[in-house]
Amino acid sequence: MFGFIHESIHQMMVRRYGEEFWLNVLTRSGFESGKENIVNHYYPDSDTYALVDSVGALAKIPREQVWEMYGAFLIEYTMEIGWDELLRAMSPNLKGFLDNLDSLHYFIDHVVYKANLRGPSFRCEEGPEGSIVLHYFTSRPGLYPIVKGVVREVAKRVFDLDINMTITGRTQRSVQMSSGERVEEHVIFNIKAVAPPQAGAKSSIIPPPVSPTDLDTGTLRITQQDFCSAFPYHIIVDRDCKVVQVGKDLCNHINRELLEPGTPLLRIFEINRPQIPLDFENICNFINAVFVLQVRNAPMDVKKNHRGSDASEIFDDSNLASGQHLKLKGQMMVLDDKEHLIYLCSPYVTSIPELLQFGMRISAMPLHDSTRDLILLNQQRLSDVEVNLQLEANNEQLEQLARDLESEKSKTDELLKEMLPQTVASQLINGTxxxxxxxxxxxxxxxxxxxxxxxxxxxxxxxxxxxxxxxxxxxxxxxxxxxxxxxxxxxxxxxxxxxxxxxxxxxxxxxxxxxxxxxxxxxxxxxxxxxxxxxxxxxxxxxxxxxxxxxxxxxxxxxxxxxxxxxxxxxxxxxxxxxxxxxxxxxxxxxxxxxxxxxxxxxxxxxxxxxxxxxxxxxxxxxxxxxxxxxxxxxxxxxxxxxxxxxxxxxxxxxxxxxxxxxxxxx
The missing domain is CATH 3.30.70.1230 (Nucleotide cyclase, GGDEF domain)
Structure with a gap:
């Protein structure tokens, strides 16, 4: 798991039990003090579980209680370190907040830290009597108590709500992925407010119903050509996940024959995120997640299938990507007929070097696409991250040099005490x-x-x-x-x-x-x-x-x-x-x-x-x-x-x- 998790566990234990307790936790779990909470470091899951098990053993509380306590503290800690405004600005109600958790995780994992973590996914449904049915999917079974702590703390701190959370279902299944088989856990929570919100309350669990007067019964049509131009990288598939319609710019990166209607989506793409099988049912389960699809064929193959003058204009030697596979990032949406999905996406490039790898320029992005801004802003962020990583490396090196210097100084002091009486040597060491x-x-x-x-x-x-x-x-x-x-x-x-x-x-x-x-x-x-x-x-x-x-x-x-x-x-x-x-x-x-x-x-x-x-x-x-x-x-x-x-x-x-x-x- 990511080092930020270790650091937040560290902060929670020090505040609740003291620094000596945390040192005992590190000793029991086999960590060297100072090496357990490097924020930008990725730790194996086994290391995190060892920390939590040590906390539970020393504090004499069950592991599930430790995870739930951590979930509540995680919200408190992230709001303290500068994420308070972001959390409050996500949604006016709890359901909207939970629906947007997947995109927040994606932003933290891939934009802020570039960690490529295996985060969970959340999907909400409206339940009876104003309740929420929350579906939680994760590849790390047993961590569901964190969700209880997180949701309760968010409801209390962000929406001023007191809620009850009960588990109504918990199942596990084996999922076959390209990287191998893994276990996926599906936990269903029922979330209900302890007391209904009063009139004029600033927050609620679910958004208010749309008034019929707010709906426009008029029909505004857009031609297929205009739609494909406005969204040049979209893809529409049917229930069998076969291509129905694609944006006009995808043919610059994918063989035109593969973009013909009826081609299975799996023949064109492999899924990078979320790590689920690429079928209609699984996509609907993870509908709130950010989807990253990677083209299976290399751009070099595309050039071979584009003969003629047009191809030379599109694929000149200066713009040709050197065997790179284009990635698309976007959102899956179920259309009104419940039989089709639309994938609204953009090329997944976050820096200028990546943009040039695919033979693209910023002008290839639609003006309304925020990827343009992301590329420019991320270029600065990458520079800052590089500087911070270098500073961390330098700090670690300086710490090691300080330890070595202290060790050598101790040897020098001991040698001086051998050459001179100890009382005299101590006076010289102290500068008197x-x-x-x-x-x-x-x-x-x-x-x-x-x-x-x-x-x-x-x-x-x-x-x-x-x-x-x-x-x-x-x-x-x-x-x-x-x-x-x-x-x-x-x-x-x-x-x-x-x-x-x-x-x-x-x-x-x-x-x-x-x-x-x-x-x-x-x-x-x-x-x-x-x-x-x-x-x-x-x-x-x-x-x-x-x-x-x-x-x-x-x-x-x-x-x-x-x-x-x-x-x-x-x-x-x-x-x-x-x-x-x-x-x-x-x-x-x-x-x-x-x-x-x-x-x-x-x-x-x-x-x-x-x-x-x-x-x-x-x-x-x-x-x-x-x-x-x-x-x-x-x-x-x-x-x-x-x-x-x-x-x-x-x-x-x-x-x-x-x-x-x-x-x-x-x-």
Whole structure:
């Protein structure tokens, strides 16, 4: 069905139940929000039925009630969006309004939207006691409740009438068309006013009877030749739908032999609209519809059958239609004898290119024929429609670009938050300045791979990169687990800080846990040269820090102060596999945590002189398995994991620094 129907259903549901209800309808029916109500788009009937079924299921009302409710709202909505005057100007009474519904549908389908929809057809008869018998024909069975809603709302809003509608008959039949077999439903309604109109009422259900004095009993005759000239495209057929008379200009497009009296209409034309069999009874049932008939033979065949000078005048090469089949559009009328039908029609052309396709000019249209105006006006309309379609396409493209841009912006924001602390990144994203801050105490740690200088000369570049990526990925996970900030990596050096940029009393405790985890995780990475587990070292120091964002193109969150320099010295003076801590770091760690530190004694530190330093051995709060957030293998590992962490380190320590003092242990 046409997208306008979806949009009006959308409006009805939002007004009655709210936007959230409509979103639930879309989810249930499988539609993406914003794609269900494109006005100029043609949707399969199954999509429309899915929407209505979802509405009924969520609102807990029968499908028929949803359709009837929609029929009433359709009139309300169309009058709101600018069709109010047109609906009020259609007829002074309800019967005339219903009789002209077919032509209104045709105008909407073929002139306004060019949608070529399979619309319904209506035919009215006067019933007993001032009632109307309405015949409704449709190729979409089950939609008759819409008619009840539409007619009641029109009667109320346009004609100020309150009516009763009852169904007196409903049948279905199979109709064989050129495109295949289809089911046609015929529903008969009886329409009656609840109260008869009072004297002087502005509207009624049926037109008043014609007074005998209004009828002219005189006879005014017109010759057949004059009639054929006045209506150059008309056709009169008998009850068997055989040609009786045709207009004079039809021979310009149809073989003269086919226009002889007695030729079956089906031999000359095939019916495009309405989609019914082309016989007398069906034409009478759809008498209010706009009929579109298409010539079966091509104009090229016509030229072959027109020999002589006259043919050359009519069919010159510049006007010849290139194999096009002429279409006629018009109205069927039953003549007084009830045995003949007249088809008053015009060539179905709505634009100048179509006119030229059939080798015609505007002068071929009678002056009284509104097709002349339609061609000119529609030329402008087509330009407007083309512009609107292009705008819709551009809008959709812009929406997609906006979504892509938003997606890329989200990626950029996430990347910025990875490069900078989240609070700092959020300030930059929001366009606010980030001022440098001084922190009274924070803990800085440097970690590196002592054997890295021996690995690089003996490995391919990609192997070096793979090694560092593998190692630093494991370190990144620990940093995230223990709520510390990764400052940067330079070569094999990995720098982290605790207590910056958010103050945290446990800054040193967290850094110590990260250091223990790094020593363990590094051993799961294999040295590509020796084939042994990789051994790293770490240095930790606590003290005042100044931090701020440096740079505009590639901003970095940098740390400044002697604390950074001292932490770097702790790392460079640390034995392999050890966590070397300053005295201030030990004091800070023990304020919130419980650790075992081994005193290394006074060590000469470059640029600092002799410093009392310590080695971090274990945490009494957390096991190694809790620090690295992994399950312990009960059959292999110790309970806390520190025995495995200390393997082969005692000998290495004594070898490089001398015997460790057992009396200087801090816990």
């Amino acid at each position: 300045s980030v001022d440098a801050c001084e922190f009274e105490e924070a803990t800085v740690m440097f970690t590196d791979v002592p054997s890295f200088q021996f690995i690089v000369p003996h490995c391919k570049p990609k192997d070096v990169v793979h090694l560092l990526n593998h190692l630093f990925t494991k370190f990144d996970r620990l940093v995230t687990l223990h709520n510390v900030y990764k400052v940067e990596t330079v070569g094999d050096s990995y720098m982290t800080v605790g207590g910056v940029p958010e103050n945290n009393e446990q800054h040193c405790e967290n850094i110590c846990h990260v250091a223990l985890g790094m020593i363990w995780e590094a051993r799961t990475v294999i040295d590509p040269v020796s084939g042994e587990p990789l051994i790293v070292r770490a240095g930790i120091h606590s003290g005042p820090i100044v931090a701020g964002v440096v740079g505009a193109k590639m901003p970095r969150y940098c740390l400044f102060g002697d604390t950074v320099n001292t932490a770097s010295r702790m790392e460079s003076h640390s034995p392999t596999g050890r966590i070397h801590c300053s005295e201030s770091a030990v004091a800070s760690a023990n304020r919130t945590g419980r650790f075992e530190f081994v005193c290394r004694g006074h060590v000469p530190i470059k640029g600092k002189g002799d410093m009392l330093t310590y080695f971090l051995v274990r945490s009494f709060k957390k096991s190694v398995w809790e620090i690295i957030d992994q399950k312990r293998d009960e059959n292999v590992n110790s309970i806390d994991g520190y025995a495995e962490l200390a393997e082969n380190l005692e000998f290495d320590l004594e070898k490089k620094t001398g015997p460790v003092s057992k009396t200087c242990t801090i816990s």
